[in-house]
Amino acid sequence: MKFKNTLFLSTALFSLFCFSQQPSTNADVVEKALQQKNKLTQNSLVKNIVFENIGPTVMSGRVTDVDVNPNDPTEFYVAYASGGVWHTTNNGSTFTPILDNANTQNVGDIAVDWNNKTIWVGTGENNSSRSSYAGIGILKSTDNGKNWINVGLKDSHHIGRILINPNNPNEVIIGVTGHLYSPNQERGIYKTTDGGNTWSQKLFVDDMSGIIDVQHSPNNFNIMYAASWTKDRKAWNFDGSGNNSAIYKSTDAGETWTKISTERSGFPTGTGVGRIGLAIFNDNVVYALHDSQFRRTSEGKKETSNALSKDDFKTMTTDAFLKLDDKKLNEYLKTNGFQEKYRAQNVKQLVSSGTVKPIDLARYLEDANSMLFDTPVVGAEVYKSEDGGATWKKTHKNYIDDLYYSYGYYFGEIRVDPQDVNGIYILGVPILKSKDGGATFKSISAENVHSDHQALWVNPKKSGHLINGNDGGLNMSYDDGESWEKLNVNSVGQFYTINVDNASPYNVYGGLQDNGVWVGSHTAREDKSWHQSGQYPWKSIMGGDGMQVQIDSRNHNIVYTGYQFGNYFRLNLETNDQAYIQPKHELGENPYRFNWQTPILLSPHNQDILYLGGNKLMRSMNQGTDWQAISGDLTNGGKKGNVAYGTLTTISESPFQFGLIYTGSDDGLVQITKDAGGSWQNISSTFPKDLWVSRVIASQHKKERVYATLNGYRWDDFKVYAYMSDDYGKTWENIGSNIPASPVNVIKEDPKNENILYLGTDNGAYVSFDIGSSWEAFSNGLPNVAVHDIVIQPEANDLLLGTHGRSIYKTNIAHLQQMNSKMQTNAITLFDVNDVRHSSRWGSSWGQWYDTFEPEIEIAFYSNSSEPKNIKIVSENNSELNTIKVTSSKGFNYASYDLTITEKGKKALEKENSSLDINKSENGKYYLPKGTYTVQIDGTSTKFEIK
Numbered sequence: 001m002k003f004k005n006t007l008f009l010s011t012a013l014f015s016l017f018c019f020s021q022q023p024s025t026n027a028d029v030v031e032k033a034l035q036q037k038n039k040l041t042q043n044s045l046v047k048n049i050v051f052e053n054i055g056p057t058v059m060s061g062r063v064t065d066v067d068v069n070p071n072d073p074t075e076f077y078v079a080y081a082s083g084g085v086w087h088t089t090n091n092g093s094t095f096t097p098i099l100d101n102a103n104t105q106n107v108g109d110i111a112v113d114w115n116n117k118t119i120w121v122g123t124g125e126n127n128s129s130r131s132s133y134a135g136i137g138i139l140k141s142t143d144n145g146k147n148w149i150n151v152g153l154k155d156s157h158h159i160g161r162i163l164i165n166p167n168n169p170n171e172v173i174i175g176v177t178g179h180l181y182s183p184n185q186e187r188g189i190y191k192t193t194d195g196g197n198t199w200s201q202k203l204f205v206d207d208m209s210g211i212i213d214v215q216h217s218p219n220n221f222n223i224m225y226a227a228s229w230t231k232d233r234k235a236w237n238f239d240g241s242g243n244n245s246a247i248y249k250s251t252d253a254g255e256t257w258t259k260i261s262t263e264r265s266g267f268p269t270g271t272g273v274g275r276i277g278l279a280i281f282n283d284n285v286v287y288a289l290h291d292s293q294f295r296r297t298s299e300g301k302k303e304t305s306n307a308l309s310k311d312d313f314k315t316m317t318t319d320a321f322l323k324l325d326d327k328k329l330n331e332y333l334k335t336n337g338f339q340e341k342y343r344a345q346n347v348k349q350l351v352s353s354g355t356v357k358p359i360d361l362a363r364y365l366e367d368a369n370s371m372l373f374d375t376p377v378v379g380a381e382v383y384k385s386e387d388g389g390a391t392w393k394k395t396h397k398n399y400i401d402d403l404y405y406s407y408g409y410y411f412g413e414i415r416v417d418p419q420d421v422n423g424i425y426i427l428g429v430p431i432l433k434s435k436d437g438g439a440t441f442k443s444i445s446a447e448n449v450h451s452d453h454q455a456l457w458v459n460p461k462k463s464g465h466l467i468n469g470n471d472g473g474l475n476m477s478y479d480d481g482e483s484w485e486k487l488n489v490n491s492v493g494q495f496y497t498i499n500v501d502n503a504s505p506y507n508v509y510g511g512l513q514d515n516g517v518w519v520g521s522h523t524a525r526e527d528k529s530w531h532q533s534g535q536y537p538w539k540s541i542m543g544g545d546g547m548q549v550q551i552d553s554r555n556h557n558i559v560y561t562g563y564q565f566g567n568y569f570r571l572n573l574e575t576n577d578q579a580y581i582q583p584k585h586e587l588g589e590n591p592y593r594f595n596w597q598t599p600i601l602l603s604p605h606n607q608d609i610l611y612l613g614g615n616k617l618m619r620s621m622n623q624g625t626d627w628q629a630i631s632g633d634l635t636n637g638g639k640k641g642n643v644a645y646g647t648l649t650t651i652s653e654s655p656f657q658f659g660l661i662y663t664g665s666d667d668g669l670v671q672i673t674k675d676a677g678g679s680w681q682n683i684s685s686t687f688p689k690d691l692w693v694s695r696v697i698a699s700q701h702k703k704e705r706v707y708a709t710l711n712g713y714r715w716d717d718f719k720v721y722a723y724m725s726d727d728y729g730k731t732w733e734n735i736g737s738n739i740p741a742s743p744v745n746v747i748k749e750d751p752k753n754e755n756i757l758y759l760g761t762d763n764g765a766y767v768s769f770d771i772g773s774s775w776e777a778f779s780n781g782l783p784n785v786a787v788h789d790i791v792i793q794p795e796a797n798d799l800l801l802g803t804h805g806r807s808i809y810k811t812n813i814a815h816l817q818q819m820n821s822k823m824q825t826n827a828i829t830l831f832d833v834n835d836v837r838h839s840s841r842w843g844s845s846w847g848q849w850y851d852t853f854e855p856e857i858e859i860a861f862y863s864n865s866s867e868p869k870n871i872k873i874v875s876e877n878n879s880e881l882n883t884i885k886v887t888s889s890k891g892f893n894y895a896s897y898d899l900t901i902t903e904k905g906k907k908a909l910e911k912e913n914s915s916l917d918i919n920k921s922e923n924g925k926y927y928l929p930k931g932t933y934t935v936q937i938d939g940t941s942t943k944f945e946i947k
Helices: 011-019 027-042 310-314 318-322 326-335 344-353 368-374 821-825 903-912
Strands: 052-055 063-068 076-080 084-088 107-113 118-123 138-141 159-165 168-176 188-192 200-203 209-217 220-230 232-234 237-239 246-250 273-280 286-295 377-385 414-416 424-427 431-434 453-458 466-470 473-477 495-500 507-512 516-521 538-542 558-563 567-572 577-580 600-602 610-613 617-620 648-653 661-665 670-673 692-698 706-711 721-725 744-749 757-761 764-768 787-793 798-803 808-812 828-830 857-863 868-874 880-887 891-897 931-937 940-946
Touching: 063 107, 063 453, 063 466, 063 473, 076 107, 084 107, 118 159, 118 168, 159 220, 168 220, 188 209, 209 273, 220 273, 246 273, 273 414, 273 424, 286 414, 318 344, 326 344, 377 424, 414 453, 424 453, 507 558, 516 558, 538 558, 538 567, 600 648, 610 648, 661 692, 661 706, 706 744, 721 744, 757 787, 764 787, 828 931, 828 940, 868 891, 880 891, 880 903
Parallel strands: 107 159, 159 209, 495 787, 648 692, 692 744, 744 787
Antiparallel strands: 052 808, 063 076, 076 084, 107 118, 118 138, 159 168, 168 188, 168 209, 188 200, 209 220, 220 246, 232 237, 273 286, 286 377, 414 424, 424 431, 453 466, 466 473, 495 507, 495 798, 507 516, 516 538, 558 567, 567 577, 600 610, 610 617, 648 661, 661 670, 692 706, 706 721, 744 757, 757 764, 787 798, 798 808, 828 857, 857 891, 868 880, 868 931, 931 940
8 A cells, every 4th residue: 555745835835944944953963972872882781681683574674775796696785774784695595784883774875896895885865755864974894894984974864876986996976865854065966086085075956955866877987967856855745846956967977067957958847857867878878767746737637437526526616516416426425435424415415504515525535645646746757868968858658657646756766777778667656667768668566576666776797687675675586577586584674663462472563664564473483484384473464554553452353553644443353354443524624634653542441442643632432433532633733735744643641540641743742631631731832842742651650740752853853852740741851861862752661660761762772770860772682773662561571672674672671670779789689590491402402413402591680890700500509510701791791501510510419419410411511400509699699490
C-alpha cells in the first residue's frame, strides 16, 4: 500500500515558510555533541550492557546506494538510509556491517575506489522523506571500515552523489543536497584534489537548492552533468520544485559549470521543475528523469467512469444535488466509506435544510491520503539529449502514470545500460525498463520485490545483471528483471514504533516505514533455519507504513494497529478477522486531521476503552466500534500546506486515575484533562514554541508526575528537550542534562525502579539512575542509530529498543533495576547467578563434524572502580576450583564462566567427596559436577547450584 505526501506549494507560501524558519543547529555544536557522546560512552556505567538484535531481517529497510566491484561483482557494498553500510564478498549471501563504529548510520551515497579499497561515505540520506536523517559530512576509510575519518562538509546534512576520478583517487566530486528543513550555504558541488584534506565549492545555486545528482561520462571524467534541486520541507508542507531546479554541465572535471537546461534547450524550466535524475551513456548521450510538478492540462487527466466522483460535488448546486438519482448517490456514499447514517434520502434532507452543502460530500473524503493521488501533476517524464545536453527531447508521447503519483521527490533515479544506448531503467513505484530509448516502458517489479525503488546497479559487462535497492531491501536479477532473488539477511528495519504482549514467550510487535506491521516471538532466532520449514518466525499483520500497536492485555490475539494518517483496525490474530475503526467526523464538519503517526492507546483501566488522537482526542468505549470526541481542537489549529499538521502525536493516561489524560501535538502543545475530557488545560506555555511533542508519559510511580519530550528535527534543531513535572505540568524541570545534542524521540520509566528512566534520540539510547539528573549511554552491540521507541516487558525484565534503521534490540535490565544508593557506595555488588542443569554433553559433540558443546554462565557484578579483579569459584568446603581474571570497569560488569575447574580443583572436589570421579571431557577439560558452589569477588559472594 503506497501513500506519501503531495508537493505543490505557491511561491508566496514558499517565501512565507522560509521566513518563519527557526535557526538550525550549528555544525560545530553537532561535532561537539559527537565528541561528548564518545566520551560519555567510554565512561558509561552501562557500557558493558550487551544488546542483542532480534530482527526481523526478511523485511528490510530503505536502500540508498549500491557499489559493486567491477572486476568481481560478487563483492559489493550496500548503503541503507539509516542502517549504515554493509559489505558482502559472496554475492549477498551474508553481509558485514562496516559503519558501526562511526558516529552515524545515516547514509546518502557511497563510492569505492576499488583499486585502493578506499571507501567514501556521504552521510545524510539523499531523499527528502519524513525520516531522512541528517548526516555529519564525508567519512572515509582505507581499511574496510575498521577506522573512519571525517574529511569535511560537516554542515552538508544530506549528500546526493560522490564521484571518484578513476585515474586519480584523490580527486573527488561531491554533490551536496544540503539541509532538509532549513536554508544553508554548504550546498552545491564540492571538489577535492588531495583526498579530502581540502575542499572547494565549485557550484552554488542558492541556500535552498542543492545537488541531488551528478554523473560523469563513463570514459571521460572531464565531462560531468549535475542536477540542482530547489526544495523546502516543513512539518506542514513540502515544496519539491522551483526555478532553480536545473541541469548543469562541466567539461573540466567539475571546475566550472554551465546551466544547460534553458528554455531554448527543450528541457522544462520554471517553478514546476522538480527532482532530476541523470544517466550518461557517453560524451553526447544523456538521459534525465524529471519529476514534473507542473499541472496537467485538462486533456491530460485520466478518463473517469460515469460514477459520481468527489470532484463532481465541488461545483454542484443544491438543485442539481437534489435531482441526483438515489441509487447513483448511494453507490458513491457506500463506495467511499460514508457512515451508514449517510444514505441518499437523509443526505438530501440535510442538503435541502441547508445543514450540509454538496461540496461537503467532497470534503468528507479529503484526508491526507486521498490528497496524494488527487494532485494532477505531470509526474515522471524522461528526456534525452544526443548532443551533450545542448538540446533535449522527451522520449515518450504519453504520461508515465502510476510511477510517481505526486511524490516523485522520493525517487528520481535513472540508469542506462552501458552496453545498450536504448536500454534504460527508471525507478519509482514500480521499476520500469525500456529497450527503445524511453519510447515505451515495461514494469520489472515482481512479487518478491518491494514497490519503492531507490538504487540500481547495472552490470557494465553482463547485460541483464541488476542489483536493486528499494524500501524493502535488496534484490538481484540475472535476466533483466524478469525474475529476482531477495538478498534480505541484514537487520536494518526502520521501525516507527514497537510494543510487546504478555504471552509466554512474549511477542514483539512493530510498525515499519513502508513495510507494514510485523509480529514475532522475542525468542525467534535470526538465522536461515526457517528455509527448511518454510515458516519465517516473524509475520506481517498489516500493510502500508506500519504504525502504533496496542495489544489487549486480556487476550493477546486482539490487536489494534494500522497504517499512516489514522487508518486503524481491530485485528483478531486467531481468527484473522479485522474491523476498520478510524473515527469519522460528521458530514458538514471539517475533517479530522490525523498525523502520519497517529497515536492510539488502550486505557490501563479498561481494555475495552481505546483512545485515538486526531486534532481532537477520540474515545471509544467498545473497542473502536463507536467513537466520541472528548475534546475540542488540542492543537494550534493547523497550517496551510500539503502535509497533515496540527495533529496529536502522543497520548498517555495515568494508571492512578481513569480520565487523567495527557496529549501532545506536532505543533508544541501539551494538554491535560483530569475529568475524562470534560475540561482541558494547556500545560506547555513555558516550552520552546512550535516543536514536535514526541512523547508525553504519565508516571506509573507518582500520580502527579508527568514526563514530556520535544523534538526539533523538523526545524533542523538538534537540541535535547526533555522535561519532568511533579505537579501535573504546572511547572517543569529540564532533565536533558548531559545528553549530547540529538533530537529526542521517546522517554520511558522503569516499571520497578522509579529513579530509572530510559531515553531514545536520533543517535542512540540512554539510561538515568537519578530521574534525569545525569544520563549514561548504551553502546555495547548498539550502533549510533535513531531510537524511535522503547518498551519494557515487565515479567521478563527486558528492555527493547525500536530503531529506525537497525530493527529491534533487546537486553535484560534486571541488574540495572537493582540500582540504589548502597550499590553506588559499595566497592562491589555481586548479583545472583542463575542455577544450571547438568549435562553429560559438556565438552563433547555429536560427532567429529560438529562443534563441541561448551556451557557458560554469566557472572554479573557492579564495581565502583576500574581495576583487575579475581573471580573465584569455590566449593562448599571453600576449596578454590577455578579463578577468572577480569578487568572491571566502573559500573556494570559481566564475566563469562564455562563451568570448568582446574586439575587442582578436581582433586580438591574428589577429596571432599570420595564418591566423585571427575573425568576429562572430549575437549580435555574438567567440568563441575552436580552440587552447590560459591562465586567470590573481593569479599562478596553468591551461590549457584548445578542440578
